[in-house]
Amino acid sequence: MATPEPAAAIQPPPPPADSTSTHEFPLPPILQHPSAAGPAKLITQGAEGRLYRTSWLTPTRLCALKHRPSKPYRHPTLDARLTRHRILSEARILQKCRREGVAVPALYGIDESQGVLSMEWVPGRPVRVEINEFLRRRAENYPHGEGGRGREEVTRDEEGAAPLVGLMRRIGEAVGKLHKAGIVHGDLTTSNMMVRPWEKDKGLTKGHHGNGQEYEVERSLEGEIVVIDFGLASQGSADEDRAVDLYVLEQALFTVVLEAYKETFKAAPVVLKKLEDVRMRGRKRSMLG
Amino acid sequence: MAPLYALGCEGSANKLGIGVISHDPATNKTKILSNIRHTFVSPPGTGFLPKDTAAHHRAHFVSVAREALRAWAPPLTSVAVAARTLSLLWGLDLVGVNHCVGHIEMGRVITGADNPVVLYVSGGNTQVIAYAEQRYRIFGETLDIAVGNCIDRFARTLAIPNDPFPGYNVEQLAKKAFFEPDGATEREPVLLDLPYAVKGMDCSFSGILGAADLLAAQMRKQDALLASGGSLKEGEERITPEDLCFTLQETVFAMLVEITERAMAHVGSKQVLVVGGVGCNERLQEMMGLMARDRGGSVYATDERFCIDNGIMIGLAGLLAWETGFRTPFEDSTCTQRFRTDEVHIKWRSD
Numbered sequence: 001m002a003t004p005e006p007a008a009a010i011q012p013p014p015p016p017a018d019s020t021s022t023h024e025f026p027l028p029p030i031l032q033h034p035s036a037a038g039p040a041k042l043i044t045q046g047a048e049g050r051l052y053r054t055s056w057l058t059p060t061r062l063c064a065l066k067h068r069p070s071k072p073y074r075h076p077t078l079d080a081r082l083t084r085h086r087i088l089s090e091a092r093i094l095q096k097c098r099r100e101g102v103a104v105p106a107l108y109g110i111d112e113s114q115g116v117l118s119m120e121w122v123p124g125r126p127v128r129v130e131i132n133e134f135l136r137r138r139a140e141n142y143p144h145g146e147g148g149r150g151r152e153e154v155t156r157d158e159e160g161a162a163p164l165v166g167l168m169r170r171i172g173e174a175v176g177k178l179h180k181a182g183i184v185h186g187d188l189t190t191s192n193m194m195v196r197p198w199e200k201d202k203g204l205t206k207g208h209h210g211n212g213q214e215y216e217v218e219r220s221l222e223g224e225i226v227v228i229d230f231g232l233a234s235q236g237s238a239d240e241d242r243a244v245d246l247y248v249l250e251q252a253l254f255t256v257v258l259e260a261y262k263e264t265f266k267a268a269p270v271v272l273k274k275l276e277d278v279r280m281r282g283r284k285r286s287m288l289g
Numbered sequence: 290m291a292p293l294y295a296l297g298c299e300g301s302a303n304k305l306g307i308g309v310i311s312h313d314p315a316t317n318k319t320k321i322l323s324n325i326r327h328t329f330v331s332p333p334g335t336g337f338l339p340k341d342t343a344a345h346h347r348a349h350f351v352s353v354a355r356e357a358l359r360a361w362a363p364p365l366t367s368v369a370v371a372a373r374t375l376s377l378l379w380g381l382d383l384v385g386v387n388h389c390v391g392h393i394e395m396g397r398v399i400t401g402a403d404n405p406v407v408l409y410v411s412g413g414n415t416q417v418i419a420y421a422e423q424r425y426r427i428f429g430e431t432l433d434i435a436v437g438n439c440i441d442r443f444a445r446t447l448a449i450p451n452d453p454f455p456g457y458n459v460e461q462l463a464k465k466a467f468f469e470p471d472g473a474t475e476r477e478p479v480l481l482d483l484p485y486a487v488k489g490m491d492c493s494f495s496g497i498l499g500a501a502d503l504l505a506a507q508m509r510k511q512d513a514l515l516a517s518g519g520s521l522k523e524g525e526e527r528i529t530p531e532d533l534c535f536t537l538q539e540t541v542f543a544m545l546v547e548i549t550e551r552a553m554a555h556v557g558s559k560q561v562l563v564v565g566g567v568g569c570n571e572r573l574q575e576m577m578g579l580m581a582r583d584r585g586g587s588v589y590a591t592d593e594r595f596c597i598d599n600g601i602m603i604g605l606a607g608l609l610a611w612e613t614g615f616r617t618p619f620e621d622s623t624c625t626q627r628f629r630t631d632e633v634h635i636k637w638r639s640d
Contacts, residue, residue: 047554048547072583073546073576075539077480186489232489276422 027052028067028116040065049231053121056108062121063108066090066231069115083115086231091117093183093230100181103174103196103226122226124197127171128190128256134164134221135260163221167195168253174225175249184241186232189252195223292320293612296375297604300368301388302412303329303337305346308600312608319398324594324601334448336441343367369624376619384607385617388598389414389630392564393425394609395602400589402562404640408549408577409630411565411598412437415545416630417490417552423635428552429490436541437567439494443537446505447530454597459534460570466535479526481536485544490551492544501537504528542573546580559586568596609637 031040031054040054049068056063068086070079087110097104105119171193178185185192234241262268292313299306309322329345331337342364350371376383393407407418407425415431434442437456444455449462466478483500486493508528511521521527549561561581563574568590577588590596613636 047551071543071547071580073579074543075480078485078539078543082485234488279422 028065028069028114030111030114030116031065031067035059046231054118056118063118064105064121065116065118067114067116080113084112087112087115087117090230090233093233093235094119096235097178097181097183097227097230100177102177102181102183103224104230105226105228122194122196122228124194124223124226126191127167127193127195127225128252130195130221131164131167131190131256132259135256136263139260139264167221167225170225171249174227175245178227179242179245182235182237183230184234184236184238185227185230185245186234186241187229188227188245188249190249190256191252192227192229194226194228195221196226197223293608294322295384295604295608295611296381297386297391297600297602297607298368298372298375299388299391299598299600299603300346300364302364302598303331303342303345304598305329305349305368306598306600306603308604310601310604310608312605312612314612319605321601324599326597326599328453330452333450334445335451336445337451339364346371365624365626369622373619373622376622382611383617383619383622384611384615385622385624386603386606386610387628387630387633388603389416389418390425390633390635391602391606392596393418393562393630394606395595395599396562396564396589396591398605399591399595400562402560402589404558405560405562405589406549406553406556406558407562407564408545408568409565410436410545410563410567410573412441412567414565415492415494417548418630419552419556419558420635420638420640421556423638425630425633425635427629427631428555429492429548432488432491432493433495434498436494436545437565439498439541440537440567442498443501443505443533446502447533449530454566456567456570459538460572462531462534463538463572466529466531478535479529479532480539481526481528481532483536483540485540487544487547490548490555492548494541497537497540501533504533504536505530508533538570538572542570542576545573546576549577550580550584553581553584553586559584560589561586562589564591564596566597569593613637 027040031052035055040052043051043053043064045051048071049066052065052067054063054065055061068083070076070083074082091107091110091112094104094107098106105122108118108120110117174193175185175188258272262272265271292311294309294311297306297308297310304326305328306324306326308324311320311322312318313320327345327349329337329342331341343366346364346367350367373383375381389409392409392411396407397403397405404420406428407416409416409418413435415435415437416427417429418425419428420426440459441455444451444459447462449455449458451458463478465472467475469476481504483504484496486496505528508530511525511528514521553559553561559581561577563577567573569592574588574590577590581588595602615636
């Protein structure tokens, strides 16, 4: 009997020539011209859009410019159709939010054929950063060991947590308003919400919004919640989609909790490892055995 | 420890695959000893009905199993019965395997991709998967029919042959869209209007199939009109099967690449592995490669020996589970179509 020849394995493709994460992308044409405000700055790079900080009309008015570059894998006709449709849809959603009183960046202008949308630059920082910093500051100001705490300390903790509770309430209101306006966000993480300092607090800060510098003074969680990045948003009132928005938000907020937990408690890694087991089981320890 | 051997039996669709694979725990080397497949090919314009497919699988399996299968049983059940029979006959352990996990593990072994985002595309499934915490987690999937089902059913609409498989013939027709009917003069294929249905990391294909079927019906009207000596309305584009296949591929593959890219951005991965029957499609592989290149990564794909359903992929996944101590008791050796990829505890990976 003939022994069957083992099949030859397929050779894996060679690794890319340059596998560093700093991949250089060409700027959209609109940002290739010299500008009095200086060169545009790449802020973030997602799966389909890149966000730049540049200026609008005057060199001091900052704007966020979103570019949806064309995808080389897509047929040019399909690519142009999708880019146009998505830029227009995002612009319409921003406009609708504005009309319904949901705090979002103001729409400045669009060039749907180039896949470009420019909007107000929202001063402040993402909710994720603000909460993390707030928790770290608190850990520094009220250092307590891993032992038990006195009654006084607990009370002080509850008082100290008030800004956080306030922030959570404002997040809930913002999302409620958004859903009431018939918009589903599609990616409601704490990175997609900004805390814009109240107008009255501006005088207290050293930094100035207009020049793009970050604040340097002691910050609180005070400020208006501005929802950003409507790239995956849609108009609709399906309860399923709204519930998914809330689920994503729930996960994102809990991630913040865990980050702070790790910073505070040195045995955290062991507990988090165990948490993975618990998550996998999906419930409490089995009563059997 | 001596090398371990496993016999895999696969028959969830129209392919009956049986293969033997070995794994040496000492060297962590995998060796394919045999990989035999027999495909049930249905006549042009028809799909493979479970009844006929089951008959095919029965006819081609061992004679011992044939006796037990005289009564009707769907394809997967037929093969499960045969696998149980072999287990009893030869006194071998039974290891139940999740079909998709079989595809993923086979793709990882063959291509050497260690932790890729996986696009699993076949006649029954469309999923974007990434590994985390000993599970293959589903990031996105189809909300209705599978992409392979969409292509196969459209092949039926056009009544093109099912041999070797419908998707292959759709792919060949799409390539012909780049040439005039003489087959030599180059032309620009026409991208017809089809819906594009992506929602976050999920997608949907049934509306696209419906729209493509409507275009095919319009084409047949044109055929009839031209055959009876009439002429098309001014400005009306002549629809051809080649352009239809080209358009369908360009549209559904763009959707698949888009949701895969989103998952890669989400988990921060640069590797992408394409598995499942549709993964053989060269245009899909090319598009995926262009996307991966833009992200500074690369695409890993296998050829038809491994990406189409086969026995060794079941053998490999079974072997990996067996090594962690997993066995399927004879009385529990049932099969189900409702076995999701993320239900399997991937005990053999610890990264």
